Amino acid sequence: MDGPVRQRSLWQHNLALVLGEVGRAEPTSRARIAQATGLTRATVSALVEVLVRSRLVDEVGPAPRGGAGRPATGLVLSPAGPAGLGLEINVDYLAAAVVDLTGAVRHLEVHQADQRDRTPADVLADVAGLAARARDAVDLPLAGARLAVPGLVDAQGLVRLAPNLGWRDLDVLGPLTSTPHWPGLAVRIDNEANLAALGELSAADRERSFLYVSGEVGIGAGIVVGGALLRGTHGWSGEIGHVTIAADGPTCRCGARGCLEQYAGQEAILRAAGVPAGEPLPADLSVRRLAELAGAGDPATLDALGAAGTALGIAAAGVVNLLDLDAVVLGGSFAALAGWLCAAVERELATRVLTAAWSPVPVRACALGTRAAVVGAAGAVVREVQSAPASWVDG
Amino acid sequence: MDGPVRQRSLWQHNLALVLGEVGRAEPTSRARIAQATGLTRATVSALVEVLVRSRLVDEVGPAPRGGAGRPATGLVLSPAGPAGLGLEINVDYLAAAVVDLTGAVRHLEVHQADQRDRTPADVLADVAGLAARARDAVDLPLAGARLAVPGLVDAQGLVRLAPNLGWRDLDVLGPLTSTPHWPGLAVRIDNEANLAALGELSAADRERSFLYVSGEVGIGAGIVVGGALLRGTHGWSGEIGHVTIAADGPTCRCGARGCLEQYAGQEAILRAAGVPAGEPLPADLSVRRLAELAGAGDPATLDALGAAGTALGIAAAGVVNLLDLDAVVLGGSFAALAGWLCAAVERELATRVLTAAWSPVPVRACALGTRAAVVGAAGAVVREVQSAPASWVDG
DNA sequence: CGCGATTTGTTTACCGGTTGAACTTATTGC
């Protein structure tokens, strides 16, 4: 299984525990951490001392509070501590974000431009440029970078398949880090929906288990169970777009029939709404157009969104039946359309989820909107620092 | 999140690590454990001493092996160590099993009888009787008991819904443990498919992530990811029977349309095979009848099984797309019919799983056959002892 | 204004568990 536990790992674990407690209830004090964690005040003091010295935690003036006794020195996560760099490649934009240790978004730049007809090298050069600008824009030490890609990603950092970019079995980490602009940073790659789900987990700290459904050109999902992302053996989890809605439904480009994408994918919705098929609008414009039409009460569009919501609900109900999740979150382009989708999704969940009677499954739009993946990517780096602070600490 | 780490927990963790290593590579030696775990030989010796003194591990004669040097004293899991008691209530049988620390089945008793028309109290009295007979049949200390039930089970030990037994919001733990025959043992309750999946995990130690689909009167599933069972927030995971196969399919008794059970449930298969519907055969006989007919080449039966396999494959493909699992295992009554189901399931997986081209998803019958749930239940207790041996150890 | 009550944070002696190196034990090979 996992390795042995030396005394050192014990110390590391407790260090993370203390840091986590600081983040959970800001501002806190040594005494309250001791109470909450069960460690003694002596131990907590020693650990806090290390965290303060390494600039992960700041001491702030004592909060005035009633009752007798020496006032506590406040402890907060340091806004000057190691931050995370998030990067995103998507069909019609590139983006970079920096999230600091407290979880605040300190920098965000979105570069709108269709990426479909460009070479991977050109795209990656732009991403490296965004990364460099992000590093220069904030005066923070960066702990690492995470790149979100709309597709299947390998543990080794290979993009196995990103259909909407036209990428296949492509190494992006090598070219990216050897770009002249690239700031010397460790970078990892991950699926867009996975990172968006992580972003949602940090941002809206409510359910610890949920299904995040991300509508892009295709449909992806991130599954969070007990506060952790389910990645699957190869890291290929979340392909909800090809879950079956009707075994004898329309043929999908994946070869099978009746996949969810044929009902709730962007093209399917546009076609059903009667938006001219020959007109290849950029993805973001298409979504805005749909929202406009729906807002104006266009019946075809409302029907199309209703049908998409029903299909989404059928797929989501299957997932919830299987995994017993707490909620369903609509993200990506579904976030902007959530107002017209939620009702249908909720209806299908109510009828199809066996346990809906005991505990209904709420459906809501993603808290971070379209920036979920970049911010989530940056947040994932921060989360890593928070859960393993020992490597960012001296002594 | 989780509690603080004292030195004691460190010791407990390492104790489990050493015990796990003994189980993983029997027979082994202190030196090899030290090498494999990264602990020093001194530490391993101290931990092994405790395990031997508590009868969890036995020292066996040195295995003759080439090369110079002092021969190692072999270490094996003790067959006399704490064992697990597994119990099962199903529609047409009750069962009890004892699995010892090494994983060997030391006792197994199946009591064939239809349970549908009996009161819960009567059923539980019989289960307690089986438990008492099991305890008397083996000369082993029992670490605890686990009861498998075909239905939704609460964390508190309530059976929320067992449709095929006709049970609903029923406390079984209280009545069971207060039965006169009951051996004073801690008992927990769990879903039948979950425990069968755990049994499969221990028995066929191959994939660490798989979907276990259990055909009983209904269809349940156990999902194992990275060697751990996914239970869901309330413990209600695995309800694969009501995953949608065709949104506009036949109406299911759950109220929705096109559920998997309408295609691959026992009644659906029997009906499609042309077995007279009015004849309420006990479940096990129905399955045997189907296997006979299929073995004889009856075309209607073969068609029925093919259709069921296709539906199972569609549902399984969705799960694999979502969770990136390594394999699909057919259990319960599907195990006996696997020969006629596998091909169809495999075909659907091959066409519908996006990543099937890179890594195909094997389909196979459950290794433990119909005894999977009882044996898995007993094994779950043993697994608990193995992963937290500290509570079974003195000093 | 002053002193005890109260709570925070630090110091100190101790304890439990792992380490590393020396040491003992048991076997092979020459």
Place this chain on the structure above:
DNA sequence: GCAATAAGTTCAACCGGTAAACAAATCGCG
């Protein structure tokens, strides 16, 4: 029969956490 080799044990040292005493800072009440 003796060196080489490997397994297992012993023991002082170290590391991290604990418990309890102690110092510091504020409130409350006379």
